Amino acid sequence: MGRPDPHDGIRWHWATPRAQAILSRRRLPEILVFYRELHHLPQEELGTLLGYSTSYISRVETGSRTITDVVALRQIAERLALPPHVLGVTDDADGDHRAMVQFADSVLRLAEIARQAGKAAAAVDELWPLVARLEARAADGYTETDVLRLLARARVGLGVALGHVLPEERLATAARWTGKGTAITRRLGDRGLHAFALRHHGNELRKARMLGAALDRLTLARDLAGTPTERAEAIILLGRAAGNAGHAALFDSAVTEGRRLLDVASVTPLFSEFTHHEVQLRGLAAVGRIGEAVALLDRAPSPSLRTSAQWQIISAITAGQVLARRGDRSAAREQMTAAVKGAAMHRLPHQLQRVVRASQDLPDVREEAEEALSRLRAEIAA
Missing domain, CATH: 1.25.40 (Serine Threonine Protein Phosphatase 5, Tetratricopeptide repeat)
Known part of the structure; x- marks a missing residue:
């Protein structure tokens, strides 16, 4: 699965296949032994962490002592950075975890809809706080698989949205965020998510x-x-x-x-x-x-209902470039002008930069694109 990224801020101990198999069985003795093994802890130190004596931890691990008190189980879950339901506790804290997962999934879906509708800036605004929340949870050690999957999707989604709204000289930032998402999916063992x-x-x-x-x-x-x-x-x-x-x-x-x-x-x-x-x-x-x-x-198909605004802008620029190379300046100007208006409306600075480069022989179009780009740069700086 590859080595962990030391800059990821994620501790992977609950995300490995073995850990997931152990958590799925919900047996506290097995979970405690696994936790001690991961962190090279003697029973005495685990007891100190959880507030129990060494002999008590020993009896729990061997199964001669069973903990059923909800308050105690909730405390153990918190100290081990686990959602309470793993230890069979269904309470407000577990409800908060489930609500957080559902909320994050909804934000990701809505951000994708916004981006596809040409509102990438709105998608960025939605994704920043979600990523920060998930990053903080992962850094605190809550690395159950559902949270890591959400974090991977959120990182990728944020990178893609930033890739729409940043100018070319800052697009490496978008690539870094999608790369941070890929670093997680590489370790999760989900082939489809990793390919995505x-x-x-x-x-x-x-x-x-x-x-x-x-x-x-x-x-x-x-x-x-x-x-x-x-x-x-x-x-x-x-x-x-x-x-x-x-x-x-x-x-x-x-x-x-x-x-x-x-x-x-x-x-x-x-x-x-x-x-x-x-x-x-x-x-x-x-x-x-x-x-x-x-x-x-001359064989260009019409856009479908699922064709995003960005793809239509990209297509107009490409068509304008080819028309200009063919010598049809009037048709090229029409395509490029439409692209400038669309890119300005949807706040796509790097598409305006493409127009600037592609319209060397169309000074009026180039000037319009440069003015629109300057306005967007000012908005981004603000």
Whole structure:
């Protein structure tokens, strides 16, 4: 499962497969022995931690003494950084834990909906306090699997949302957050969750121009995918990164497989005929195959109801670039102007930066994009 990250702030003792198996049996003697083994504690020191004598701890561990008092069990759970239900206690503290888990899951879902609706800044505002709360709980030693899964998802979600609202020079911050989420999923043994984290981490690495690392993560995400839809989402991002890196063979392979997966994978905000077309168009332009890109441009599909605002803005910029290369300045200006308005409205500074770079021959569009970018920078600074 890999070594723990010393900067993670997480103590992993309750998150290992062995620990989870022990906790699932809810036997206090076994839990105490395991805790002492992990921390190299003699019975005397465990007794001091829990407020019992050495002989009492010995009898509990051998099963000759049983603790049934709810107050005592609650105290043991707190000292060992466990939710009370693990020791068979259902009370207000356990209810708080369950409510926290349900609340965190709801926040994550709502933040994802907000981001897909083009409100990434609102998603960031929702995720910051949730991440802080989960980080604090993990740092305190409460590392049960449900909390760690939530923390991993929250870290990844925060990174992706930041990747929407930060300018290019700060996108490494987004990649660091998705990387922190991936560090957890690598240890949890959940293949699907790890593939999910790798997809997003790889994409944020690509945006931060760490292309070698991006290709590595996205290739692994593709190989870990357990369903056609998971593989399709990895493939679409892998094709995009390969195009950016100028890796023509890998790009062609990803585009070909993506086209095949259109027939078997579910349509998602990330993978659809629309996003596949945009990635192919952008990649062809990136590897210098402008003739193919121009031919493909005329076969652009319409966005579906699940196509996010960001993908439509990205597509408009890519189309504008290809049209400009074709010499159709009027159509290029129309696409780029629409992209500037959309990027400004949804607060997407790095998309405005793309427009600035792509509109060298369209000074009016470039000026409009630079003005919108300056306003966003001022908002971010504030």
